[in-house]
Amino acid sequence: MSSESSVAARESENEFTTTHHVYEPHTAGLPPIRSYATELWRRREFAAAASQANLRAANTMTVFGQLWMVLNPLLLAGVYFLLVNILSGGGRGMDFFARLTAGLFTFYFVQGAMTNGAGSVIGGGKLLLNTAFPRLLMPFSAVRTAFFRWLPTVPIYFVFHIWAGNPWKWQMLAAIPFLFLIVIFSMGLAALFGALQVYFRDTSSFLPYLNRIWLYASPVLWQITDLPARMAGVAPILETVNPLFSLLGGYTEALTQGIIPDFKVWVIATIWAVASFTIGSLFFISREREFAVRL
Amino acid sequence: MSSLSGSKKSVPTPGITVRVENLSISYRTTFERVPTFKNAITRFGRGQRAVKEIKALKNVTFDVPDGTFLGIIGSNGAGKSTLMRSIAGILPPNEGRIEVNGRISPLLSLGVGFNANLSGRENITLGGLAAGLSRREVADRAEAVTEFAGIEEFIDAPMRTYSSGMYSRLAFSVAVHMDPDILMIDEALSAGDAAFKTKAAEKMQELRDNARAMFLVSHSMASITQLCNRAIWLHKGQLMMEGEPKEVIDKYNEFLKVGPSAVTLEDL
Ligand SMILES: Nc1ncnc2c1ncn2[C@@H]1O[C@H](COP(=O)(O)OP(=O)(O)O)[C@@H](O)[C@H]1O
Numbered sequence: 376m377s378s379e380s381s382v383a384a385r386e387s388e389n390e391f392t393t394t395h396h397v398y399e400p401h402t403a404g405l406p407p408i409r410s411y412a413t414e415l416w417r418r419r420e421f422a423a424a425a426s427q428a429n430l431r432a433a434n435t436m437t438v439f440g441q442l443w444m445v446l447n448p449l450l451l452a453g454v455y456f457l458l459v460n461i462l463s464g465g466g467r468g469m470d471f472f473a474r475l476t477a478g479l480f481t482f483y484f485v486q487g488a489m490t491n492g493a494g495s496v497i498g499g500g501k502l503l504l505n506t507a508f509p510r511l512l513m514p515f516s517a518v519r520t521a522f523f524r525w526l527p528t529v530p531i532y533f534v535f536h537i538w539a540g541n542p543w544k545w546q547m548l549a550a551i552p553f554l555f556l557i558v559i560f561s562m563g564l565a566a567l568f569g570a571l572q573v574y575f576r577d578t579s580s581f582l583p584y585l586n587r588i589w590l591y592a593s594p595v596l597w598q599i600t601d602l603p604a605r606m607a608g609v610a611p612i613l614e615t616v617n618p619l620f621s622l623l624g625g626y627t628e629a630l631t632q633g634i635i636p637d638f639k640v641w642v643i644a645t646i647w648a649v650a651s652f653t654i655g656s657l658f659f660i661s662r663e664r665e666f667a668v669r670l
Numbered sequence: 671m672s673s674l675s676g677s678k679k680s681v682p683t684p685g686i687t688v689r690v691e692n693l694s695i696s697y698r699t700t701f702e703r704v705p706t707f708k709n710a711i712t713r714f715g716r717g718q719r720a721v722k723e724i725k726a727l728k729n730v731t732f733d734v735p736d737g738t739f740l741g742i743i744g745s746n747g748a749g750k751s752t753l754m755r756s757i758a759g760i761l762p763p764n765e766g767r768i769e770v771n772g773r774i775s776p777l778l779s780l781g782v783g784f785n786a787n788l789s790g791r792e793n794i795t796l797g798g799l800a801a802g803l804s805r806r807e808v809a810d811r812a813e814a815v816t817e818f819a820g821i822e823e824f825i826d827a828p829m830r831t832y833s834s835g836m837y838s839r840l841a842f843s844v845a846v847h848m849d850p851d852i853l854m855i856d857e858a859l860s861a862g863d864a865a866f867k868t869k870a871a872e873k874m875q876e877l878r879d880n881a882r883a884m885f886l887v888s889h890s891m892a893s894i895t896q897l898c899n900r901a902i903w904l905h906k907g908q909l910m911m912e913g914e915p916k917e918v919i920d921k922y923n924e925f926l927k928v929g930p931s932a933v934t935l936e937d938l
C-alpha cells in the first residue's frame with residue numbers, strides 16, 4: 376500500500392492526479408481555467424520535448440535538414456521576386472528583396488504553425504488515448520516546431536539586409552515585440568485548427584487555399600505605399616480584417632527600415648494576438664474532452 | 671481533460687477504490703477514406719455529417735473495493751480498453767458516473783509507442799512528461815524501464831524497428847514503473863518470451879503488495895486466475911458477469927464453447 380501521507384505529500388505539486396476523482400458526463404463548457412493553466416504550465420517541458428523529438432525525427436537537426444529549411448523559403452522568395460518584378464515591369468532591387476524575405480519567412484512561420492497545429496491533435500493518436508493531460512500542449516508544441524524551423528532563416532534575412540544596404544538602427548528592436556505578438560497569434564491559430572481538424576479531417580486540405588489568399592492580402596509581396604490610387608480604399612479594410620496586415624506589417628517595417636510602427640499598428644496587432652490566443656485556446660479547451668472519443 | 675473538469679467537491683466512498691455506475695461510452699468515428707475539401711462542401715450542402723457512433727460500453731456498473739486485483743476478460747472489441755481509459759480519466763462518460771480514489775498509473779502502458787518514428791526512449795520521455803513527471807523523474811525511470819524490459823541496445827532506435835515482443839515488454843515495463851496506487855495493465859503481459867513472462871509475473875506479484883488495486887486486461891486466463899482475486903467479463907460493451915476469477919472464466923469459456931483448453935491455460 377502506498378501510504379496515504381506520501382500520496383498527500385505529492386498532492387500539492389500534482390493537482391492533476393489527486394487521489395479523489397469523479398468523472399461525469401460533461402456539459403459543454405470550460406473546465407476550471409486556472410487549474411488547467413497550472414497543469415499546462417507544469418507540463419510545458421512536454422511541449423518542448425515533443426517538438427525537439429519531432430525536429431530530430433524529421434532530420435531538421437542535420438546539416439542538410441537545416442539547409443533545406445533555409446533553401447525552401449529562399450527559393451520561394453526568389454520565385455515571388457521574379458513574379459512581382461515581371462508584373463510590375465521590373466525595376467525592383469535588393470531593397471525589395473530584403474523586405475520580401477523578411478515578410479515571407481515570417482509568413483511561412485505563421486503558416487507552418489497553423490499547418491502543424493492542425494495536425495497536432497490527430498497526430499497525437501495513442502498518446503491522447505492513453506494519457507490524460509492538457510491537450511493544448513499539442514498545438515503549442517507544434518508552434519514551437521514551426522518557430523525552430525523559422526529560426527535558421529533569420530541569419531539569411533540579415534545577409535540580404537546587408538546586401539540591400541538597409542540601415543542598422545536601435546529602432547529595429549521593435550521587431551521583437553511584433554515577433555512575440557506573431558507567436559502568440561499563431562498559438563491561437565494552431566489551437567483553433569488543431570481542434571477543427573478533429574471534427575473536419577479535411578481542414579488541413581483547405582488550409583493551402585486559405586494561406587495563398589492570406590499571403591496576397593498581406594503586405595508581403597506588396598507594400599501599402601505601392602498600392603495604386605484606385606486601390607487605396609482597400610488598405611483600411613485589410614488593416615481591420617487581416618490580422619497579419621498589422622502584425623507582419625509592423626514587424627517588417629521595424630526590421631527592414633528601422634522604423635517604429637505607428638501606435639495604431641501596435642494596438643491592432645496586440646488586439647489580434649490576444650483575441651486569436653484567447654478564442655483559439657478557449658475553443659480548444661472547451662472541445663478537448665471530446666477528442667479522445669473522436670480520434 | 672475530464673480529470674480536471676470532472677473533479678467535483680464530493681466525498682470519497684470509504685473502502686472503495688473505483689466505483690463505476692451506469693457507465694456508457696460511445697466513440698464517434700468518421701468513415702471517409704479520402705477526406706477532401708470537396709467532400710466537405712458536398713456534405714455541408716446535404717447537411718450530413720459522416721460520423722458513426724460506436725457504443726463501446728453500455729450501462730456498466732461495478733465496484734472495486736480496496737485491495738481488489740481485478741481481471742477484465744472479454745473478446746476483442748468488448749470494451750476493455752475503453753473501460754480502462756475511462757477510469758484513467760481519458761474518456762469522459764456519455765452517461766453514468768465513475769468515482770476513483772487513488773492515483774492511477776498516469777500513463778497507460780499503450781501510451782508508449784504512440785509515435786513509431788521516435789525512439790523508445792523518446793516515447794517514454796514524452797509519455798512521462800505528458801503525464802506530469804519532471805525531466806529528472808522521467809530520465810530516472812527511463813533507465814529502470816529500459817533495464818527491466820531488457821532492450822538496452824534498442825532503446826534509442828525508432829520504435830517502428832521493434833518486434834511486437836519488444837514493444838509489449840516496453841509497454842509492460844512502463845506501466846509497472848510509474849508506481850501508482852492503482853495499477854492498470856492492458857494486454858501488455860501477453861507477448862514476450864518465456865524468460866520475460868516469468869520476470870513479469872514476479873514483478874506483478876511484488877506490485878500486488880504495493881498497489882491499492884490493480885486492473886489487468888489479459889487474454890491469458892492463467893494470469894487472471896493467478897494474479898487476480900476478482901474478475902469481470904465484458905461482451906460487446908455489456909457487463910456479462912462479475913465474481914470470482916474462476917467462476918467468471920468458466921462461464922466465459924462456456925460462452926465461447928471452447929472449454930478450458932490447454933492453450934488458454936498455458937499461455938501466460
Ligand atoms: N478510437 C476509437 N474510435 C472508434 N471506435 C473505437 C476506438 N477505440 C475502440 N473503438 C471501438 O470500441 C469498441 C471497444 O473497443 P476496445 O475498448 O478497444 O475493446 P477491447 O480493448 O476490449 O478489445 C470496439 O467496437 C472498437 O471498435
Ligand SMILES: [Mg+2]
Pocket residue numbers: 750751752856857
Ligand atoms: Mg484493448
